[in-house]
Amino acid sequence: MVPLSWYIVLSAVMFSIGVFGFLARRNLLIIFISIELMLNSVNISLVAFSHYLQSMRGQILVFFVITVAAAEAAIGLAILIAYYKHNPTIKVDEINLLKG
Amino acid sequence: MTTPQLFFAYFAVAMTVLSLLVVTRRSPVHSIMWMLVLFIHIAALYLFLNAEFLAAIQIIVYAGAILVLFLFVIMMLNLKKEETAKKYQAQWPVSAGIAIILAAFLVLILGKIVVLPSLGEYSIEAVKTEGIMMTTGKVLYTEFLLPFEIASIVLLVAIIGAVVLAKKRIE
Numbered sequence: 001m002v003p004l005s006w007y008i009v010l011s012a013v014m015f016s017i018g019v020f021g022f023l024a025r026r027n028l029l030i031i032f033i034s035i036e037l038m039l040n041s042v043n044i045s046l047v048a049f050s051h052y053l054q055s056m057r058g059q060i061l062v063f064f065v066i067t068v069a070a071a072e073a074a075i076g077l078a079i080l081i082a083y084y085k086h087n088p089t090i091k092v093d094e095i096n097l098l099k100g
Numbered sequence: 101m102t103t104p105q106l107f108f109a110y111f112a113v114a115m116t117v118l119s120l121l122v123v124t125r126r127s128p129v130h131s132i133m134w135m136l137v138l139f140i141h142i143a144a145l146y147l148f149l150n151a152e153f154l155a156a157i158q159i160i161v162y163a164g165a166i167l168v169l170f171l172f173v174i175m176m177l178n179l180k181k182e183e184t185a186k187k188y189q190a191q192w193p194v195s196a197g198i199a200i201i202l203a204a205f206l207v208l209i210l211g212k213i214v215v216l217p218s219l220g221e222y223s224i225e226a227v228k229t230e231g232i233m234m235t236t237g238k239v240l241y242t243e244f245l246l247p248f249e250i251a252s253i254v255l256l257v258a259i260i261g262a263v264v265l266a267k268k269r270i271e
Contacts, residue, residue, distance in 0.1 A: 013116055017123055029174065053220055054223045063240070078261065078265035093189055
């Protein structure tokens with residue numbers, strides 16, 4: 001039997017890698033991918049809790065997280081396309097329209 | 101180590117390495133391809149946790165829809181000059197430090213977690229008698245009916261928002 005804490009530790013490590021990608025990369029697409037990575041790591045911990053507590057709620061919550069992740073990816077990429085038409089770069093340190 | 105623990109060890113090592121590959125590749129296309137492998141591993145881990153429905157959803161929605169959406173966006177952008185530019189921002193050592201501290205903090209706290217003795221009613225045997233679809237559906241359409249409806253509104257807003265944001269401006 002695999003202990004619950006192993007799943008949670010795996011989820012925590014994946015989340016931290018996602019945080020690193022989010023903070024360190026310059027490419028906006030990879031920042032979006034890092035967000036997806038973090039959402040997925042949280043999903044793993046939710047499913048693990050659901051299994052070990054013998055409850056269905058964790059799995060249902062994962063269902064909603066996937067819904068929100070899909071919506072977030074669609075909107076985020078649409079914003080990216082709209083910005084790229086205006087100013088063709090996807091490096092986050094060069095996107096500084098609000099600086100005035 | 102028992103066989104399930106060996107399986108889990110493989111998945112843990114593979115998923116950590118794949119996550120690192122995803123965030124460190126230069127080309128977004130390579131990142132997305134590693135992400136695809138990672139999603140298949142996650143789906144296998146869901147099967148390991150008796151969540152068959154979610155394993156299918158993971159493959160269909162994430163690998164089938166979201167990653168394809170990313171690939172379509174890459175196809176629309178011209179990323180030639182990004183491939184020679186620097187990968188990381190100037191503050192990346194600070195970011196790495198934050199991530200390592202966060203990981204150590206979470207592992208130290210969450211590594212000691214144990215299951216409380218008051219278990220729910222959906223044991224593996226109880227789910228087996230009805231099937232995973234029926235149990236999921238029962239919980240989703242009774243206890244979680246309002247969030248389910250709100251999720252449909254979220255998706256509607258996403259559809260309309262994506263169309264409005266990405267369309268040509270009409271003068």
